[in-house]
Amino acid sequence: MAATSTTAKADPSGPGDRVLTAAQMRAAEQHLFQHGVDSFALMCGAGEAVAGHVARHWPGRDVVVLCGPGNNGGDGFIAAEALRRQGCGVTLLALRPIEAYRGDAARAAAGWQGQWLALDAANLETAVQPNALVVDALFGIGLDRSLDGAAAAAVNRCREAGAMVVAVDMPSGVSSDTGLVMGAAMLARQTVTFGWLKPGHLLLPGRLHAGALEVVPLAFDEASGRAGQQAGGPDIRCNGPASWILCLPRPGAMDHKYSRGHALVIGSAAMSGAGRLAARAARRIGAGMLTVAAPAEALPLFMADQPGLIARPLGRPEDLVEILLDSRISAVLVGSGMTPDAGTREAVLNALAGGRPVVVDGGGLTAFADRPQDLFVLGRPDVVLTPHEGEFARLFPDLGPELGKAARAQQAAQRSGATIVLKGSDTVIACPILRHDGVSGRVLVNREASPHLATAGSGDVLAGLVLGLLAQRMPAFEAAAAAVWFHSEAGFAAGPGLIAEDLPEQIPGIRRLIAEV
Ligand SMILES: NC(=O)C1=CN([C@@H]2O[C@H](COP(=O)(O)OP(=O)(O)OC[C@H]3O[C@@H](n4cnc5c(N)ncnc54)[C@H](O)[C@@H]3O)[C@@H](O)[C@H]2O)[C@@H](O)CC1
Ligand SMILES: Nc1ncnc2c1ncn2[C@@H]1O[C@H](COP(=O)(O)OP(=O)(O)O)[C@@H](O)[C@H]1O
Ligand SMILES: [K+]
Incomplete structure (x- = not known):
């Protein structure tokens, strides 16, 4: 099974899990x-x-x-x-x-x-x-x-x-x-x-x-x-539990649903599936509470899917500002399944202005293709951008493949001030924070992921996993790395024929194995 195979895969990384240029x-x-x-x-x-x-x-x-x-x-x-x-x-x-x-x-x-x-x-x-x-x-x-x-x-x-x-x-x-x-x-x-x-x-x-x-x-x-x-150069390592297990959230006796984190998914009517998948994943990874804010016509879909979530209508841009007045909301996901237009741009900017950790995915990234600087809020490492190669090329057109994926993600993190998850079979996670000892930033490379993850909606699940961990107040770089790892493990566990809907359901089993480590 996946987690055991990962343990086996982690062995050949030599003394420690460093990766040296x-x-x-x-x-x-x-x-x-x-x-x-x-x-x-x-x-x-x-x-x-x-x-x-x-x-x-x-x-x-x-x-x-x-x-x-x-x-x-x-x-x-x-x-x-x-x-x-x-x-x-x-x-x-x-x-x-x-x-x-x-x-x-x-x-x-x-x-x-x-x-x-x-x-x-x-x-x-x-x-x-x-x-x-x-x-x-x-x-x-x-x-x-x-x-x-x-x-x-x-x-x-x-x-x-x-x-x-x-x-x-x-x-x-x-x-x-x-x-x-x-x-x-x-x-x-x-x-x-x-x-x-x-x-x-x-x-x-x-x-x-x-x-x-x-x-x-x-x-x-x-x-x-x-x-x-x-x-x-950067501090590059293989992504694995050693990099983040100490800050993986674990519920305790004193916890209640709000203290475990209240995640907010901004859903769309055109592609409601993306938000539904993300919401499911955020809940499976442990967010205590999940609200979806979406156009009123899409809300029944969310509620029918998941009786345990809260659905709130999102009509005008101000609605989001109002929802974010609830101080219990601890992280926001915006962009999955959203069309890359001015409305989405406004939603992203409002989410960022809310001051909570934010995951920007899909259409929320492409909406800034002609003005990437507007998305780059320096000094906000708690903002996680999750581009695939196409989205990355739109935001960082000069950081081409010839630089190598580790350097590209690292430079993108420095430029945007955000944590970057550059997706693929070799997903790279880069931290914008410079370290005090002269090492220019932390980079994790995910060793391997199931190719069966190449299916529609799989990225939405990943965005939801990042959201769920951020909502539980896991630091952004660690949350992004853990989410990528859980996602790839879920891909191995579900195996051939997997569809995105299967992935959140694999999380509890993988989480249980981690707890035993
Ligand atoms: N750095 C280390 O820690 C260790 C290095 N060792 C070995 O040393 C290697 C590095 O040795 P070198 O620095 O000599 O580098 P390499 O032996 O990898 O290659 C460098 C030589 O190849 C030439 N060259 C480079 N690209 C070429 C191309 N496309 N066509 C023709 N010639 C080309 C260079 O001009 C140079 O002469 C390591 O990969 C490893 O195998 C080991 O002996 C032990 C430990
Ligand atoms: N060949 C592959 N092998 C392993 N993982 C992959 C492969 N192709 C895509 N993935 C992973 O699947 C997810 C796809 O995300 P994305 O491209 O945003 O798709 P979608 O928007 O349809 O959900 C990413 O997490 C990516 O890393
Ligand atoms: K060789």
């Missing part, structure tokens, strides 16, 4: 070197770990090792020699002549006792036979341009031959910071990485190229991870 990784490495760790010993540890991984998964199999020009290639030489010594048939193809290697990679290359073959078309064709086992040690975190020439030919040959690829650190061709494919990229069955996961292992399409992940800690420890992240 290439620059942070290099800073972590420097920290180790300053504390007496030898760089060649680190490379030997990496290469031997790769050899161990291959020997464990494919005992006795012949293997082709492809070595690039830098330290990733260095890891490859060490792995190749370790496998050769264990008696495996190893064919090694190197992108450079041996005399071109420098530093630790040169030392590792000198230790290779087998035949030196150039990585060229002829050798590739001979060595990479159908179903070959290939260790990809071409490029790791040092990839700085698109693959071409022999490296691109190696990717093509492995693909043509249906080779089983084990990637060293990164599948070559995938940017470790963005997860984007640079020209061409290996499609690995498994990736063995060092220290911590990199954003490119989690973000699409990199996640699909990396396959199953194994993180080998080597000498990296908490202090070097912290030093790495403090060197610059």
